[in-house]
Amino acid sequence: MFVSDTMLKINDLCAKVEDKEILRQLNLEVKPGEIHAIMGPNGAGKSTLGNVLSGRPGYEATAGHIEFKGQNLLEMDPEIRAREGLFLAFQYPVEIPGVSNMELLKASVDARRAHAGLEEYSAIDFMKMAREACKAVNLDQSFLKRGVNEGFSGGEKKRNEIMQMMLLEPSLCILDETDSGLDIDALQVVANGVNAMRSADRSFIVVTHYQRLLDYIVPDYVHVLANGRIVKSGDKSLALELEAKGYSWLENEAV
């Protein structure tokens, strides 16, 4: 069992992409059970943060420290981070024709369980779970057999990310603009998925542009990320304030 009172602790993180400094001394602490919303203007570095956390090649941490469940995250290979329970729902999920959703799901859940020393689910049990997950995100079961995200609509791709998240049962879920491009029904499906997974030992970082998602997924904290750092933090009322005032007043503050 993991015993630590922090899920994620980011200290003075600097990161660059293609020689461009994107994150500048970013600090953030997420405790188990908490939901943190991150908002901020386009190009602020929100996706970069998700990419650095998940270990995407090309996103290089140049300074600072990240502790994930008591371990040094930056020392871990990306697949190990995932097996340890870090999950990133991508802003733009890729299509992988020829590999079925089901194959991806079984391979990833098997890998996560093996890493935790748990027995694999049988094919039949897992199929049942996958069908349940499909139902929960309102995707037809035929999606399990289709190529990963292949020909899915924008909303279907996002719901597929949530389905993966449900089956992987991560400790830390990072949702990168999972709400963008969703209609209100799909938004509710995503929110219900997240809310159903809320628990004392699981945390969420929800990146969004819209306060409306936060009506459904109620955050414990709201942060504003601008120019590569957290420039303001508050409770959920900050989201409303941002909706009214925009970001410019904060951006000026940050520089």
Add this chain to the structure above:
Amino acid sequence: MSEFQSHALMLAQQSKGLAWLNDAKQACANLWQAEKWPTRKTEAWRYTSLQSLESTLWSVPSEAQLDGLPDELMALDATRLVFVNGNFSSQFSSELPESLTLFSQASPAEQQAILTKFNQVAKVEKHLFSQLNTAALGEGVFLNLSANQRLEKPVYVVYIHTDTGASDYVGSRLLVSLETSAEAVVIEHFITLSDASPMFNAVTELDIGENAKLKHYRISMESEQSLHLGSVHAALHANSQLTGFTLATGSRLKRIDYHVRHVGSGADLDLQGIYLPKHNQRVDYHTNVEHCVPHCTTNEVFRGVISDTAKAVFNGRIHIHQDAQKTLAEMSNRNLLTSNRAEINTKPELEIYADDVKCAHGATISQLNDESLFYLVSRGISEAEARVMLSFGFVNELVENIAVEDIKVWLRPRMAKAFGQNDDVVRHLIHD
């Protein structure tokens, strides 16, 4: 005549005689003898060296028996014909329906029918190794469907090589003739049971009559050391349909030619191919589709995954003759190189002499997509497994199109294993 050519002629003389085919054999021996032996400067052989073929003294293998049916066979409810080192094995073959005949067992009437069809669809003067195949012919299969005849079961022809310790030349010949509105499914499957290095020389002729429909599958997954020179020749008469599928893993030398001619209007060709050379293997596909008449369609898709230091060639030509108005032809060739040292030479060619046609062709060469790779890895999948999944997915799309479910089920795990021997990296792709 090169030294290899004259050795090959001696080989041809060793082959069992089918006296009634002597004229055809002799004619091809003469052609073969007169051919200028190709070098790397010969356009059709530019990227594929024949050296491993030339440096060996080939011989017709001695008779060999199998202890049992190899596991590698497809589990198919089919009429099965098994050849072992070029010889028909009645023990492991099904009872043949009337429409199927071995050349060696052909009645005089059937001999006559064979003679009128034989080397008609195949333009032997254009296909070097079809000449040798004919000159050295020992046995063949004739599938002859009369008008409206439909085979209940697929015909599954298995060519097995089992090691006899020599440099075996294994010739095979399949002649398919479908008359008006006949329908059949034919599978050709090449297997080696050892790591010996036989040379397969396999010629298939498909004569598809008006309105007739043929599905033809050709699976070539022999040992790494084997050589394979093969060709499929097809003539499509009016409103006929050929659905062709071919898959080749690599080996020391593999050269497979498809030569399809639309000779009746309204004919439809769907040809899909997969090649998967790895290590230091070679695969060379040359396809040539000729639209001789109006209103025919061709859809040709070839995909390859080339790994390690392997090399592949795809040379696809679609030739639209002057009379072939209203042709619809598309050809696509996509290649995935999974190593920096893998090589592909792709050359899609459209030659168009008619003005009212719709044609498109394209070729791509790519490497494993970083984003896709990261997507899988970010889900906890090891990079090794992710690579196999992506390589598999790249060609699996074509396998998914296979209409015969049993072939798909058989092929899938074997194709996965072509990308990784280690069970850990393929097991999630192997399921039902």
